[in-house]
Amino acid sequence: xxxxxxxxxxxxxxxxxxVHKSFGHLQVLKGIDLEVRPREVFCLIGPSGSGKSTxxxxxxxxxKINAGRLWVDGELVGYRQKGDKLYxxxxxxxxxxxRDIGMVFQRFNLFPHMTAVENVMEAPVRVKGQGKAxxxxxxxxxxxxxxxxxxxxxxxxQLSGGQQQRVAIARALAMEPKLMLFDEPTSALDxxxxxxxxxxxxxxxxEGMTMVVVTHEMGxxxxxxxxxxxxxxxxVVESGHPRDVLTDPQHERTKAFLSKVL
Amino acid sequence: MTTSVDKVPEGPGPSGTxxxxxxxxxxxxxxxxxWVSAVVVVxxxxxxxxxxxxxxxxxxxxxxxxxxxxIMAGAGNTLxxxxxxxxxxxxxxxxxxxxRMSGNPVMSGVAWLYIWIFRxxxxxxxxxxxxxxxLVFPTMFGQDTNKVITPLVAALLGLGINEGAYMAExxxxxxxxxxxxxxxxxxxxxxxxxxxxxxxxxPQAMRVIVPPTGNEFINMLKTSSLAFVVTYPEVMLKVxxxxxxxxxVMELLFVACFWYLVLTTVFSIGQFYLERRYARGSSRxxxxxxxxxxxxxxxxxxxxGGAL
Ligand SMILES: Nc1ncnc2c1ncn2[C@@H]1O[C@H](COP(=O)(O)OP(=O)(O)OP(=O)(O)O)[C@@H](O)[C@H]1O
Ligand SMILES: [Mg+2]
Numbered sequence: 001x002x003x004x005x006x007x008x009x010x011x012x013x014x015x016x017x018x019v020h021k022s023f024g025h026l027q028v029l030k031g032i033d034l035e036v037r038p039r040e041v042f043c044l045i046g047p048s049g050s051g052k053s054t055x056x057x058x059x060x061x062x063x064k065i066n067a068g069r070l071w072v073d074g075e076l077v078g079y080r081q082k083g084d085k086l087y088x089x090x091x092x093x094x095x096x097x098x099r100d101i102g103m104v105f106q107r108f109n110l111f112p113h114m115t116a117v118e119n120v121m122e123a124p125v126r127v128k129g130q131g132k133a134x135x136x137x138x139x140x141x142x143x144x145x146x147x148x149x150x151x152x153x154x155x156x157x158q159l160s161g162g163q164q165q166r167v168a169i170a171r172a173l174a175m176e177p178k179l180m181l182f183d184e185p186t187s188a189l190d191x192x193x194x195x196x197x198x199x200x201x202x203x204x205x206x207e208g209m210t211m212v213v214v215t216h217e218m219g220x221x222x223x224x225x226x227x228x229x230x231x232x233x234x235x236v237v238e239s240g241h242p243r244d245v246l247t248d249p250q251h252e253r254t255k256a257f258l259s260k261v262l
Numbered sequence: 263m264t265t266s267v268d269k270v271p272e273g274p275g276p277s278g279t280x281x282x283x284x285x286x287x288x289x290x291x292x293x294x295x296x297w298v299s300a301v302v303v304v305x306x307x308x309x310x311x312x313x314x315x316x317x318x319x320x321x322x323x324x325x326x327x328x329x330x331x332x333i334m335a336g337a338g339n340t341l342x343x344x345x346x347x348x349x350x351x352x353x354x355x356x357x358x359x360x361x362r363m364s365g366n367p368v369m370s371g372v373a374w375l376y377i378w379i380f381r382x383x384x385x386x387x388x389x390x391x392x393x394x395x396x397l398v399f400p401t402m403f404g405q406d407t408n409k410v411i412t413p414l415v416a417a418l419l420g421l422g423i424n425e426g427a428y429m430a431e432x433x434x435x436x437x438x439x440x441x442x443x444x445x446x447x448x449x450x451x452x453x454x455x456x457x458x459x460x461x462x463x464x465p466q467a468m469r470v471i472v473p474p475t476g477n478e479f480i481n482m483l484k485t486s487s488l489a490f491v492v493t494y495p496e497v498m499l500k501v502x503x504x505x506x507x508x509x510x511v512m513e514l515l516f517v518a519c520f521w522y523l524v525l526t527t528v529f530s531i532g533q534f535y536l537e538r539r540y541a542r543g544s545s546r547x548x549x550x551x552x553x554x555x556x557x558x559x560x561x562x563x564x565x566x567g568g569a570l
Binding site: 060062091092095096098099101102103105107109110111112113122123126127155168171172175 | 441443444446447448449450451452453454455457461462465466542
């Protein structure tokens with residue numbers, strides 16, 4: 001299950017060109033340029049407040065960018081281009097774009113009034129119009145895949161943090177996305193639960209899922225990552241292969257950051 | 263990590279001597295205050311009871327009209343108009359709450375105006391305005407307005423629309439109590455705004471919405487007595503009909519009290535189960551139902567003190 005196939009083979013899965021974002025007077029992103037290739041695990045690191053989450057949220061249009069261009073699989077995010085004019089998309093069109101992009105949050109954000117299996121089958125039933133029986137069966141398979149086949153009937157409040165996060169991953173996968181966004185998926189977890197979640201992500205990476213991962217897990221970035229970007233103050237300071245950036249950083253700011261977290 | 267930790271001394275006590283555990287025999291704390299207050303309460307109740315028993319009240323009249331067919335029909339009408347007005351109020355309240363929070367300034371403005379007007383004026387005035395609508399619009403839908411605005415319609419519009427304005431604020435507080443992460447997660451899955459509201463936000467908001475709504479409903483049962491001004495035949499109108507004839511005012515007011523207490527009690531039980539339903543998933547253990555409580559207590563009575 002590698003998710004939906006790319007509509008534009010060969011094109012980058014995510015392409016950012018001079019992306020700017022501000023909240024009122026606060027400039028958070030000050031011109032981000034980057035490319036995520038299909039089947040790549042793309043890691044984003046950087047100090048708190050550098051704009052990592054904000055950039056991730058721009059990719060599926062939870063935040064609107066103020067300047068620059070952002071494409072997912074060759075399509076502009078949130079806008080249609082005709083000639084040299086941009087037209088804002090309607091909410092319903094944006095919802096269609098988001099179907100193909102899975103997102104996993106730091107604080108899980110499972111739906112607390114639904115059981116694990118109901119969490120996973122909700123979007124396929126409501127958004128894709130899948131039959132309930134079929135969706136439930138698929139959801140059960142996904143839960144087994146993340147090692148939680150026996151927790152299908154549990155409510156989120158009855159699950160540990162690590163289990164909740166794995167349900168959240170299954171929920172995102174149920175829409176068969178072509179791109180998965182992870183925003184610090186393990187930083188709200190107790191240390192002994194981090195491994196289970198990283199294992200699931202590693203397995204996904206092996207199956208060829210394109211992933212953008214904001215993380216403080218340098219070990220994961222080094223082992224699984226194909227590309228890594230260090231962000232600070234709303235700009236990309238340094239990028240390259242994780243092995244190179246993490247072991248031999250070129251920039252002073254990267255060095256200072258890594259010396260603190262490693 | 264070079265700090266050394268002192269070993270905790272082994273053994274049950276500082277002396278290190280193991281002692282068998284004797285069952286504790288201690289003098290329990292005496293709650294003298296409870297005894298004093300209980301005596302005071304019983305005394306006051308007895309005095310009140312004696313006063314009413316000896317007052318000029320013919321209890322047989324109260325008993326005679328308690329299950330009077332007319333008055334029971336009135337109680338049924340009270341229940342009906344309360345439920346119907348509450349349903350109308352809920353629909354209007356959810357609509358107004360969603361409109362009030364929408365980004366569309368026209369929508370939120372209209373909702374604000376609705377809440378401002380109907381929450382800011384007495385319900386009895388609103389009832390009378392609906393009732394006298396014919397003075398402003400002599401005809402409606404090609405009919406005589408007085409034929410359209412029956413007592414039932416006037417009562418329903420007056421009570422329901424007023425209730426909607428209160429419910430709007432309760433629903434809004436409920437919606438705002440739901441974590442924003444829920445909306446984001448739902449949007450990120452490709453769910454539309456409407457689906458997110460219906461499937462994700464409102465069910466969670468219910469936990470905050472249901473308790474004050476129960477309060478509103480109990481209030482509604484009692485406020486519906488004002489519908490007598492539009493000649494809607496609820497229980498108060500029936501009671502008044504009787505006592506203007508037989509002049510047994512107090513006796514019949516007690517009959518009305520009896521029926522209001524019956525209705526509010528039945529409803530309170532329903533509310534308990536409704537709240538329990540919407541607590542699903544929010545806590546690991548649901549509160550026990552009274553039946554479960556009784557069963558559990560009967561069991562614990564057999565092992566007094568819970569001693570093993
Ligand atoms: N909705 C918002 N409104 C106003 N300011 C915001 C909003 N979201 C983020 N910010 C600000 O933008 C800046 C970047 O936030 P962001 O969450 O992207 O940082 P981050 O790199 O993810 O940090 P962390 O590692 O702590 O998660 C912060 O200063 C934050 O206060
Ligand atoms: Mg963040």
